[in-house]
Amino acid sequence: MNNPLASSAKGKGTHGGARRGAGRPRKTAFPVAQIEKDNTLGNRMHTSTMSQGTSPSSIPIQAFFLPRNANRPVPSGGRGTIPVPMAGPAPFWSNVGTVRNETTGHNLGSRGSTTSAIDSTSNSHILFGEFTQLNEQLDYMDDHDEHADIASGDRLIDDSFVNDLTGIEETNAEPHAAEPAQSSALHNQLVALQTRLMQEEAEHGKPLCYTRGDFFDRPPHPIFALETCKDTTGLKPEPLYWRKVFVWLPHLLPGHPETFKCVCNMPLTKNGRNTNPIARRVRAMPADFFLYTNCFICDPRRVKAPGPGCGKSFQGTDPHILEQMPEFVLTAFPGFISARGAISNEMSREMSNMFAKRFGPAPFAKLVSEIQHRFHADIELMYLGAAKFWGQRGIKPCSPFDDPNGYAGAPPSIQYLKGMFTDKVKAHRVFIDRDTASKPMTFAKTDHTFDYLKGVAGVKGEDIFNAAYSAGNEFEEIRAHSITPTKSLAYVEGMLEDIQEGLKNCNNPPTQILYTDSPQAEWSFHESINQWKLTGDAGEKH
Incomplete structure (x- = not known):
């Protein structure tokens, strides 16, 4: 069988475009490599999903950077290595054996010369496109993640304000x-x-x-x-x-x-x-x-x-x-x-x-x-x-810093400082809330944020809240703040109603101008909260 990729024999014409078979050959469409039905793929996909004829392109691939966990090693070791985790729940790439093209039957190998770094006993395969994406992510980490900040993840905080407060006796x-x-x-x-x-x-x-x-x-x-x-x-x-x-x-x-x-x-x-x-x-x-x-x-x-x-x-x-x-x-x-x-x-x-x-x-x-x-x-x-x-000799030596019978130095521990700071905030919370409730909000600035929630409001790496909603006034003071499961405004409806009620109780004028990044989508919502009548393309208040 002739190789479809090979060029045809050249004719004797003076210009290649005029003779038969000259020029670039027609591209041959190769079928996409298929994923074998193998239960060893673990948390990448379920066997029941593959058995229903789902196309490979529609199979969801988990994110490469999983939340940091104490018993889950992160990719490291420099360019060209893909270490396999030794303990803990394995990410999807831990079961990768070889990248295979089902049409040619050739194994494309791992990443460069990294076959030895991957579990050779695994029979599971990944798509070539997925393998390319994995290489690009690892290359990006090698070039931009000198201190492993990306690879280590940012969803769990080692130093939490509350994770050590359970040891009350200590x-x-x-x-x-x-x-x-x-x-x-x-x-x-x-x-x-x-x-x-x-x-x-x-x-x-x-x-x-x-x-x-x-x-x-x-x-x-x-x-x-x-x-x-x-x-x-x-x-x-x-x-x-x-x-x-x-x-x-x-x-x-x-x-x-x-x-x-x-x-x-x-x-x-x-x-x-x-x-x-x-x-x-x-x-x-x-x-x-x-x-x-x-x-x-x-x-x-x-x-x-x-x-x-x-x-x-x-x-x-x-x-x-x-x-x-x-x-x-x-x-x-x-x-x-x-x-x-x-x-x-x-x-x-x-x-x-x-x-x-x-x-x-x-x-x-x-x-x-x-x-x-x-x-x-x-x-x-x-x-x-x-x-x-x-000129006094033979004097008694000065005691060490932590000698209980001498100087008795005792600097506070991390846990002690966490507990004292938490107790202080709890004791002053009523005064903080009163001060916040008394602030005006004639000009309101509302918006969702998501970044800082990557490091807080989680349990063992799993997110509980995905958005935070802030309402500030004309003096750049936070008038109200709430973390919510989603970006839906239904979660902050009561908070905004309480703000308007608080403005009235503190003899502050009601909100007259509101800035938001989605005025068209939030018209009706703020209309009901502030009892406004909004008209015009820019949401002008009447």
């Missing part, structure tokens, strides 16, 4: 582990502080730090502490471990009520001071500090009027006590406290600013640890420098 154990150990330098400082504060209150009516106009009872600066030790007991590092203590005694502060009330509306009485722990550790930079307060009780043994109480007790830092204080006094409260722990106001603000700019809990925890370790190193340098300057 989270709550960290604050307890950070409390001063018995007979440690910090514990001895707090015991002496409590005794001194009670004596000062008995003699002067309030602590001397209040008399000086300061909430903090501050230890001497390391320089002066070292000078005092040199002149008395000789250099020793213990005074360098002391932390400043914030003294919060509500009944001695300006603007306090004559009597604090219990939740049962009965008067509260003072109930002494805390002993275990004496003060609460507050995470801060460059070093932690302690929060000292007193206790109140609704005395059930009270005989005089107004009679016995319910027996509930409160710390001076309890929200029920704080809400009875003037707001200008509460502004001086030094931190945020939750059941998980306590962080300073400065650290809380830094967390909010950095987390909003993609500087997450993990690098922030490293930042805090670095700053606290540096502060400890500076103290140790002062101590050793003082010993050298004053």
Whole structure:
């Protein structure tokens, strides 16, 4: 049989176009390679689909870049290699054996010289077009994905805000582990502080730090502490471990009520001071500090009027006590406290600013640890420098950073910061919602977005929400935001109705102009929400 691709014999004419059989031969149409009915194709297609005579061109091919999973390796190794996953659910290309042209019966091979990199025992085939597309995708990754950002996928986030919050026992154990150990330098400082504060209150009516106009009872600066030790007991590092203590005694502060009330509306009485722990550790930079307060009780043994109480007790830092204080006094409260722990106001603000700019809990925890370790190193340098300057030998060495009986440094963990940030947002959510609801929206800008949902709102790599709808005002402030399963406006109808109702309740003018990327398609929807009458090609409001 003659080869249909071969050219015919040339004639003797002077120009090839005039003789018989000259010029380019007619193209021969080859049938498309067929896919064998093989159950080993797995999740690429079902046998029942192929048995119904579905054409190969209509068979859906799964996306090459599957969601990242811890037990699913991603394509790597450079140009010309297609590694086979060793564990986990396999992507469609893991079962690829050879690319075969059914007409000629020739195997086109794998990708270049990569036959050994593919499972040679597989009998499944793929179309030549699919194989070409696979090569192009791998080539693109080799040329544009130096750090494997594309191949690794972006649907699962390793560092989530909530995935570690289920370990409540571990989270709550960290604050307890950070409390001063018995007979440690910090514990001895707090015991002496409590005794001194009670004596000062008995003699002067309030602590001397209040008399000086300061909430903090501050230890001497390391320089002066070292000078005092040199002149008395000789250099020793213990005074360098002391932390400043914030003294919060509500009944001695300006603007306090004559009597604090219990939740049962009965008067509260003072109930002494805390002993275990004496003060609460507050995470801060460059070093932690302690929060000292007193206790109140609704005395059930009270005989005089107004009679016995319910027996509930409160710390001076309890929200029920704080809400009875003037707001200008509460502004001086030094931190945020939750059941998980306590962080300073400065650290809380830094967390909010950095987390909003993609500087997450993990690098922030490293930042805090670095700053606290540096502060400890500076103290140790002062101590050793003082010993050298004053010629004192055989001094007691400065303790390591994390020695519980010495310096007792305890930088917050990633899990701790996640929990505290989540608790803070929950506590302030009502105020955030109120502030958002009070904003005007005379000019509205609404639109769907999809990009950031690739990294959030998923469970084990599977998407739950595919779109997010935002409504902003004329000041570029987000007035409302909602994530939705699809782009359908039916999911945001109630949200937009609530906005119009909120504008009316806050005495703001109703929305007059609305910008959207699909005005023609959304006319009737916004007409019903805003009770507008829209006419004209551009959706002019009347």
